[in-house]
Amino acid sequence: MVSFVPEFEGEMTFASLPDDFVERLRLRVDAGLLCPGVRARADYRVQSSDRDAIRIEAQGFLTQYNVGLNEITVTRGGPNRLCYQVRFWRWTWYAVGNSLLPGLMLVMASAWSPEVRAAYTAAPGGLPAVVGILGFFSLAWPWLMTAIHRRFAERALQRILRETLAGAPARAA
Numbered sequence: 181m182v183s184f185v186p187e188f189e190g191e192m193t194f195a196s197l198p199d200d201f202v203e204r205l206r207l208r209v210d211a212g213l214l215c216p217g218v219r220a221r222a223d224y225r226v227q228s229s230d231r232d233a234i235r236i237e238a239q240g241f242l243t244q245y246n247v248g249l250n251e252i253t254v255t256r257g258g259p260n261r262l263c264y265q266v267r268f269w270r271w272t273w274y275a276v277g278n279s280l281l282p283g284l285m286l287v288m289a290s291a292w293s294p295e296v297r298a299a300y301t302a303a304p305g306g307l308p309a310v311v312g313i314l315g316f317f318s319l320a321w322p323w324l325m326t327a328i329h330r331r332f333a334e335r336a337l338q339r340i341l342r343e344t345l346a347g348a349p350a351r352a353a
Contacts, residue, residue: 184323186272188330189265192341197260200349202234205254208344209236214247214336221246232256244270248333254341262345264337271329275322283318 198204206226213236214222223239233255238244248271257263289296300310 182327183330184327186268186326186330187266188334189263190334190338191257191261191263192338194260194262194345197256197258197262198345198349201254201256201262201345202229202231204344204347204349205234205236205341208340213249213340224249224252238270241274245274247271247336248329249337252337262341264341266333266337268326268329268333272322272326275325279318279322283314286314 206229208216209224209226211217212219212222213224221242223243224236225239227235227237229235233253236252236254238247238250244250248268249266250270251267253265255263286296290300291297301307303310305312
């Protein structure tokens with residue numbers, strides 16, 4: 181079932197989960213979570229951590245909007261299992277804003293300009309078609325993007341976790 185809520189959770193199983201997995205993730209965040217060495221559009225900070233869990237949060241507009249992994253919590257779920265929870269509400273609200281703004285501008289233009297209003301009524305399908313298109317792209321589209329984005333965001337996080345935990349121990353890094 182497709183969910184439009186900008187959150188997901190899951191788990192990953194490894195042959196063995198390193199005891200220092202939290203420190204490895206902390207070092208990965210410090211180096212650049214998505215691509216080590218690059219933080220300009222993927223700036224993350226560790227908000228809290230202990231021996232069995234780490235909470236990571238996106239910093240700044242570019243990271244919150246471009247990546248969409250706004251709040252990440254990774255916890256040990258057993259000797260070889262990691263559990264994760266991700267929320268990307270900020271990403272979704274930016275998408276909602278980007279969709280509503282053009283729609284509102286077009287509605288305001290039609291309210292103030294008889295030429296724009298005439299163009300809407302002369303369009304194929306007339307005013308109902310224009311209202312339907314504006315309504316869809318202003319109201320429904322950002323939530324469809326949220327549902328689509330979830331799968332890609334989860335794959336990105338799983339890739340990061342696999343890469344990070346397959347590397348050298350944190351104390352040797």
